[in-house]
Amino acid sequence: METNFILAGFGGQGILLAGTVLANAFMLQGKNVTWYPCYGAEMRGGTVNCEIVVSDEEVSSVHKQDTDFALVLNQQSFDRFVHRVKSGGTIVSNSTLVSDSRPRSDINYVFAPMTELANNLGSSKVTNIVSLGVLASVSDVVSKEFLERAVVKVLGEKKKDLLPLNIKALNSIENMCLV
Amino acid sequence: MDKEKVLIKGNYAIAQAAVNAGCQCYFGYPITPQTEIGEYLSGKMQELGRGYVCAESELAAINMVMGAVSTGVKAMTSSSSCAVALMQEALSYAASDELPVVLVNVMRTGPGLGYIYPAQGDYNQAVYGGGNGDYKIIVLAPSTVQECIDLTYRAFYLAQKYRNPVILLADGLLGQMMEPASLGSYPYPEVDVSSWALTGAKNREARSIYSVAREEKKQIQHIYDLHKKFDVITQKETTFEEFNIEDADIILTAFGSMTRNIKAAMNVLRKKGLKVGVFRPVTLSPFPHKRINELASLGKDFIVVEMNMGQMFKDVKFAVEGKVNVDLVNRPCGEWLSVEEIVSSVEKTVEGRKQYAASV
Numbered sequence: 001m002e003t004n005f006i007l008a009g010f011g012g013q014g015i016l017l018a019g020t021v022l023a024n025a026f027m028l029q030g031k032n033v034t035w036y037p038c039y040g041a042e043m044r045g046g047t048v049n050c051e052i053v054v055s056d057e058e059v060s061s062v063h064k065q066d067t068d069f070a071l072v073l074n075q076q077s078f079d080r081f082v083h084r085v086k087s088g089g090t091i092v093s094n095s096t097l098v099s100d101s102r103p104r105s106d107i108n109y110v111f112a113p114m115t116e117l118a119n120n121l122g123s124s125k126v127t128n129i130v131s132l133g134v135l136a137s138v139s140d141v142v143s144k145e146f147l148e149r150a151v152v153k154v155l156g157e158k159k160k161d162l163l164p165l166n167i168k169a170l171n172s173i174e175n176m177c178l179v
Numbered sequence: 180m181d182k183e184k185v186l187i188k189g190n191y192a193i194a195q196a197a198v199n200a201g202c203q204c205y206f207g208y209p210i211t212p213q214t215e216i217g218e219y220l221s222g223k224m225q226e227l228g229r230g231y232v233c234a235e236s237e238l239a240a241i242n243m244v245m246g247a248v249s250t251g252v253k254a255m256t257s258s259s260s261c262a263v264a265l266m267q268e269a270l271s272y273a274a275s276d277e278l279p280v281v282l283v284n285v286m287r288t289g290p291g292l293g294y295i296y297p298a299q300g301d302y303n304q305a306v307y308g309g310g311n312g313d314y315k316i317i318v319l320a321p322s323t324v325q326e327c328i329d330l331t332y333r334a335f336y337l338a339q340k341y342r343n344p345v346i347l348l349a350d351g352l353l354g355q356m357m358e359p360a361s362l363g364s365y366p367y368p369e370v371d372v373s374s375w376a377l378t379g380a381k382n383r384e385a386r387s388i389y390s391v392a393r394e395e396k397k398q399i400q401h402i403y404d405l406h407k408k409f410d411v412i413t414q415k416e417t418t419f420e421e422f423n424i425e426d427a428d429i430i431l432t433a434f435g436s437m438t439r440n441i442k443a444a445m446n447v448l449r450k451k452g453l454k455v456g457v458f459r460p461v462t463l464s465p466f467p468h469k470r471i472n473e474l475a476s477l478g479k480d481f482i483v484v485e486m487n488m489g490q491m492f493k494d495v496k497f498a499v500e501g502k503v504n505v506d507l508v509n510r511p512c513g514e515w516l517s518v519e520e521i522v523s524s525v526e527k528t529v530e531g532r533k534q535y536a537a538s539v
Contacts, residue, residue, distance in 0.1 A: 020186070020357070023186055023357060024186050027184065027186050027359045032359075033186075033358070033359065034356055034357070034358050035186070035356060035357040035358070036352065036355065036356040036357075037355055037356075039211070039212060039295065039351075039355045058439065058442065058443075059358075059439065060439065060440065060442075060443030060446075060518050061439060061440045061443060061515065061517060061518050062352060062356055062436070062439070062515070063352065063514060063515050064517060065517055065519075
């Protein structure tokens with residue numbers, strides 16, 4: 001089985017890092033995975049995205065036209081990627097910055113106040129990790145256990161002191177009702 | 180070195196593989212989408228006490244590589260399409276001088292300055308070359324991040340083994356993407372360069388490496404020798420991959436990172452009942468003409484899928500010698516052809532051939 005994800009947001013929101021953590025989680029799970037960023041003249045404040053494809057077989061193609069899951073952290077990304085979600089797919093949005101609109105009836109919508117949750121933990125910088133926790137709670141393909149291991153791996157020895165905050169961020173969605 | 184898989188970008192994978200291969204000097208000039216190679220090596224080479232120069236231009240960079248490799252050490256440069264164009268003169272010189280230059284081209288879009296999105300438009304530039312005279316370059320085309328590593332190792336080995344420039348022809352997609360891969364360690368033996376390298380003439384006769392050829396007869400022999408050498412390379416080093424070839428009526432062919440997409444298209448088409456196989460050249464030069472001709476003799480049609488206007492297509496057509504149909508499925512640059520697009524193009528092509536066969 002193959003599942004693909006588009007992660008998108010403002011430059012500076014940590015989208016590429018979130019994608020790296022997600023891809024590492026899949027690798028640690030023993031899956032085949034690819035991570036492909038939009039690259040070029042991206043800058044802080046502009047939009048940025050990356051695509052992750054995970055598969056039990058060899059990944060069929062790295063860059064796809066539509067996606068099973070879109071994780072969007074700002075309004076521009078919602079507007080752009082809501083039309084690239086496959087019928088029956090899911091768009092997971094950061095409701096702190098994305099207004100609740102549902103332009104299509106054939107996809108699932110999940111809204112969670114990710115930036116707000118991150119601010120409650122003391123730093124909006126972990127919005128990206130909060131968002132991965134949300135993704136794990138709505139997708140069977142993403143495992144929170146492996147996301148935790150991936151966060152440990154990506155932070156490494158150098159940034160070990162940031163680990164407790166990031167683990168908290170990953171679990172911040174627990175017990176929250178998602179609509 | 181550990182065999183453990185790491186999630187690594189194609190560009191970083193190439194750079195670390197060059198380090199593992201024993202590359203002593205890197206010379207380069209930044210250009211998207213390969214800048215990470217130079218960025219990574221700028222720190223790593225210093226850490227290891229090896230050479231790194233951010234050159235003033237691509238011309239300078241490749242000429243620095245020529246200088247370094249002429250002393251017998253391994254050295255490389257990396258660049259992208261429009262900047263590799265600037266290096267063509269040096270490649271002609273390096274081929275004539277028989278210098279083991281390693282050049283990585285992470286292809287972007289051309290012609291002219293083009294832009295940074297990926298493409299495969301430098302097949303001709305790499306395989307046929309933009310330099311003057313009758314020379315040949317070894318060209319290796321990785322299709323995954325793992326192959327970026329494996330073929331970087333191979334590039335350094337072949338360059339020294341045959342004293343011939345080698346191009347690693349990757350593309351922007353491969354350079355920018357991450358995938359689990361294992362770096363391993365350099366798997367090839369060290370090549371003895373003591374018979375030709377310019378290491379100082381103390382206690383031996385002085386040597387020189389040059390490409391000026393005032394004597395016609397000597398130059399004729401030199402060109403014959405270069406081509407004899409490439410015949411050996413063709414015989415011994417031509418590599419390719421095949422999937423489901425035995426019972427296939429149609430063979431999809433692609434190089435580089437498009438290989439992944441045609442393999443997936445093959446699986447979809449097989450489920451739909453079409454007998455499709457995949458043939459993928461790993462070495463674009465030497466090109467597997469012989470094997471393609473053998474497959475054509477068995478009556479298997481070819482469809483070439485590439486992100487350019489049909490560059491490898493011509494080589495496949497040449498190789499089949501008119502025995503079978505060869506069609507092209509392509510896009511000039513940018514977003515890679517999707518599996519669905521390839522599947523529907525192949526179906527259309529097959530249908531078109533059927534209708535044509537019925538009409539004659």
